[in-house]
Amino acid sequence: MIQVENLTKYYNSFCAVDGISLNIRKGEILGLLGPNGAGKTTTLRMLTGFFNPTSGTIKVKDLEMPGDTLKIKELMGYLPESAPLYHNMLVFDYLTYVAKVRGLKGDEITNRLHELSHLCGLSDIMHKSVDELSKGLKQRVGLAHAMMTDPEILILDEPTSGLDPNQIAEIRSIIRRIGKEKTIIFSTHILSEAEATCDRIVIVNKGRVVADDTTENLKNRAQKTTCFTLALYGDSGKEILDLLQSIDKSLAVRQLAEKESGISLYEIRSSEARDFRKDIYLKIKETDWIMAELTRESQSLEHIFQELTKGV
Amino acid sequence: MYQTLHIATKEFKDYFISPIAYIVISLFLVVTGWFFFSTFFIFDRADMRNFFSLLPTIFSFIIPAVTMRLFSEEINVGSYETLMTLPVSFRDIALGKFLAATAFSGCMLLPTLAYPLCISMIGEVDFGPVIGGYLGALLLAGAYCSLGIFASSMTRNQIVAFILGAAICFTLTILDRILFFTPASLTEIIGFLGTNTHFQSISKGVIDSRDILYFLSVMFLGLFGTYLVMQKKN
Numbered sequence: 293m294i295q296v297e298n299l300t301k302y303y304n305s306f307c308a309v310d311g312i313s314l315n316i317r318k319g320e321i322l323g324l325l326g327p328n329g330a331g332k333t334t335t336l337r338m339l340t341g342f343f344n345p346t347s348g349t350i351k352v353k354d355l356e357m358p359g360d361t362l363k364i365k366e367l368m369g370y371l372p373e374s375a376p377l378y379h380n381m382l383v384f385d386y387l388t389y390v391a392k393v394r395g396l397k398g399d400e401i402t403n404r405l406h407e408l409s410h411l412c413g414l415s416d417i418m419h420k421s422v423d424e425l426s427k428g429l430k431q432r433v434g435l436a437h438a439m440m441t442d443p444e445i446l447i448l449d450e451p452t453s454g455l456d457p458n459q460i461a462e463i464r465s466i467i468r469r470i471g472k473e474k475t476i477i478f479s480t481h482i483l484s485e486a487e488a489t490c491d492r493i494v495i496v497n498k499g500r501v502v503a504d505d506t507t508e509n510l511k512n513r514a515q516k517t518t519c520f521t522l523a524l525y526g527d528s529g530k531e532i533l534d535l536l537q538s539i540d541k542s543l544a545v546r547q548l549a550e551k552e553s554g555i556s557l558y559e560i561r562s563s564e565a566r567d568f569r570k571d572i573y574l575k576i577k578e579t580d581w582i583m584a585e586l587t588r589e590s591q592s593l594e595h596i597f598q599e600l601t602k603g604v
Numbered sequence: 605m606y607q608t609l610h611i612a613t614k615e616f617k618d619y620f621i622s623p624i625a626y627i628v629i630s631l632f633l634v635v636t637g638w639f640f641f642s643t644f645f646i647f648d649r650a651d652m653r654n655f656f657s658l659l660p661t662i663f664s665f666i667i668p669a670v671t672m673r674l675f676s677e678e679i680n681v682g683s684y685e686t687l688m689t690l691p692v693s694f695r696d697i698a699l700g701k702f703l704a705a706t707a708f709s710g711c712m713l714l715p716t717l718a719y720p721l722c723i724s725m726i727g728e729v730d731f732g733p734v735i736g737g738y739l740g741a742l743l744l745a746g747a748y749c750s751l752g753i754f755a756s757s758m759t760r761n762q763i764v765a766f767i768l769g770a771a772i773c774f775t776l777t778i779l780d781r782i783l784f785f786t787p788a789s790l791t792e793i794i795g796f797l798g799t800n801t802h803f804q805s806i807s808k809g810v811i812d813s814r815d816i817l818y819f820l821s822v823m824f825l826g827l828f829g830t831y832l833v834m835q836k837k838n
Contacts, residue, residue: 340689343838365691372689376682380621392610393690437686 293318293475294339294445299348301334301499308334310499311348318444321471323490323507324479327601331499332479333373336449339477340370352445366394369443373450375434379423383414383433386422387440394441408436412466428459435466446470448478452485464489483594487511497601510596520560520568521548523585524576527556532581536560539571555584607692611700612707615674619708624673629712632666636716650727652720656737656807660777660800663709663741663748668769670708671752672762674701675830679837680760694834698827702750709745713738732809740806743819744799748773750826757830776822 294316301309309331316322324332337343339350341361350357352364378386387408391401409415412432417425422433431451438446451467452460467476467489480486486493486507493510495503503510524532536545542564548557562568569586576583619625639662640655647654678684687697720734748769755769756762779798783791795801799822802815 337685342685342688362691362693365689368689370686370689372682372685374682376686378618378683379681380618389610389614390690393607393692395606395691434686 293320293353294477295349295351296339297349297351299335299338299350300346301331301338301343302346308499309338309345312496312499312501314494314501314504316475316477318475319473321467321476321489321491322478323486323493324477324496325481325483325486325493325597326479326496327481330496330601332481332496333449334499335496336370336447336477336479340368340447341365342370366441367443368445368447369438369440371431371434371438371446371448371451373453374427375430375437377422377430377433377437380421382419382421383425384418386433387436390437390440396441404440404442408439411439411470412436413462428455428462431455431459431463435463439470444475446474446476446478448476450479450481452480452482460485483597495597495600502600503596513596518562518564518566518568519589520562520572521585521587521589522558522560522572522576522583523555524558525555525582525584532556532558535575535579536572539568539575540564543568607696608700608703611692611696612703615701615704616707619670619704624670625708625711628666628669629715632662632712633715635662635666640719650723650729652723652729652734652737653807655716655719656733656741657804659741659807660744660803661774663744664773664777665770666712667705667709667745667748668752668755668766668773670712671701671705671749671769672756672766674705674753675756675834676760676762676765679757680762694831698753698830701753702746702823702827705749705753706742706746709749710742713741713745730809733807736809736811737807739811740803740815743806743816744803747799747819747822747826750823750830751776752826754826754829754833757833 294314296312296314296316299309299312300307312331312335314322324335326332334343338345341357341364344358350364352367355364355367357364381389384405387405388401391404396404405418409418412435414432414436417429417433422430425433435448435451438448448467452463455463464485467478470476471489478489490507492506493503494501505513522536533545533547536558537543540562542562544561546559548559550556560568560572567588569588572586573583636655636658639658640652643654675684678687688694717738720729720731723729751772752765752769755772756765758768759765776797776799778800780795780800781798783795786794796818799819802818805812806815
């Protein structure tokens with residue numbers, strides 16, 4: 293559906309996006325992840341034709357930028373970061389204006405506005421001025437703006453930033469609902485969001501793609517290593533390290549800094565995806581140490597993300 | 605093409621949603637009315653010559669106030685991004701905004717049509733120069749709108765846009781009156797570049813294609829300059 297090759301963007305001498313290549317299939321929900329300033333917004337702006345890339349090509353279906361930019365724009369709906377709308381217009385007037393510019397006529401406009409106000413929950417605010425709206429409501433109007441002509445491709449730049457948890461859940465459910473038939477690309481720096489909504493995740497850092505895989509695969513990659521934390525009463529010294537080590541060769545044990553006095557903490561890492569909790573418990577039971585806590589840390593995407601985007 | 609019209613309609617309506625329209629129109633009417641009628645009975649002539657000779661100077665301050673928000677506000681709020689990613693080309697946007705501003709200037713001139721009508725009640729008015737004058741006024745407004753839009757595209761601050769626009773327009777207005785300072789060989793060219801000579805000749809009722817062409821070129825250059833500035837930004 294969308295093919296991006298070697299996309300590069302320089303702001304004067306600063307390289308914001310450095311040779312990004314992507315291939316986005318039809319009907320995919322793609323999450324563009326990365327720390328602040330990684331080049332997410334710049335990439336999306338080039339995809340929507342707002343910025344001209346310094347070099348590289350963008351192909352949508354069999355249309356190519358910059359020659360067919362207008363036609364490509366017709367296929368796309370775009371919600372920029374923090375939904376910049378005309379603040380002196382009424383929501384209804386604004387959406388009607390967008391509908392007209394997008395080529396809808398007469399009854400089509402009324403019908404579409406009806407549908408959208410249902411989908412995005414706008415019925416109560418249609419007659420309000422845009423600058424009276426809260427951030428979440430603005431975001432919804434922006435979403436309606438992006439979906440005006442039911443475009444095949446939706447590009448959303450941090451659609452949930454600055455919203456409260458309820459609003460985030462709402463926007464996510466809208467994305468999932470429309471994502472069943474549409475190709476959606478959205479950027480975020482909230483990992484759980486990408487994990488919950490995306491089919492595929494692309495992680496960018498410093499303008500480069502550092503990971504590009506399905507959400508499942510990335511999660512599996514994350515779960516390959518397991519990590520347990522063990523807390524024991526008293527100071528058990530080096531002895532316990534050897535004891536724990538004797539459970540399995542694949543374990544790496546180290547003592548962590550004390551959290552509260554009288555309790556020692558140990559971290560046990562394993563490169564195998566096996567649950568060692570039972571073994572650890574039985575081993576401790578053989579001794580006269582008293583166990584305070586034993587937990588398995590679930591490895592999430594967060595670890596992968598941090599690993600990949602650590603400052604170099 | 606229909607996009608240009610939708611954008612123009614939206615921008616035109618915008619003027620009347622905000623208080624800007626009413627403030628600018630009242631200001632324009634008060635200023636022109638005062639300067640024109642304060643000396644009107646002293647001259648004791650039933651024509652509008654004084655009104656039209658005032659227009660370029662007044663326009664060079666009023667029109668930049670009309671156009672100052674057109675691009676700078678969009679850049680500042682960020683709505684330019686929303687606008688540019690709709691299926692419209694830059695030409696639609698610039699032309700739409702230009703048409704809206706020019707149409708608004710037309711609205712500003714509309715109430716002044718009462719002047720020739722009132723004057724015709726107390727004396728014989730030659731309507732040739734009046735019609736020419738209004739045609740010239742529209743062309744002049746168009747040219748200044750285009751320059752004002754150019755100024756507006758250069759900055760995200762509306763006040764800077766206004767001052768810049770007024771400076772450009774005012775310079776063009778007084779260009780033929782500062783020929784004294786220019787070298788003799790350039791006098792003719794520089795005189796030709798000013799708006800005043802062209803406007804005054806139209807407002808005398810002499811409709812010369814050269815004058816019309818001049819105003820159309822200024823409009824084109826202003827909008828093309830805007831295009832270059834915005835292109836550079838992206």
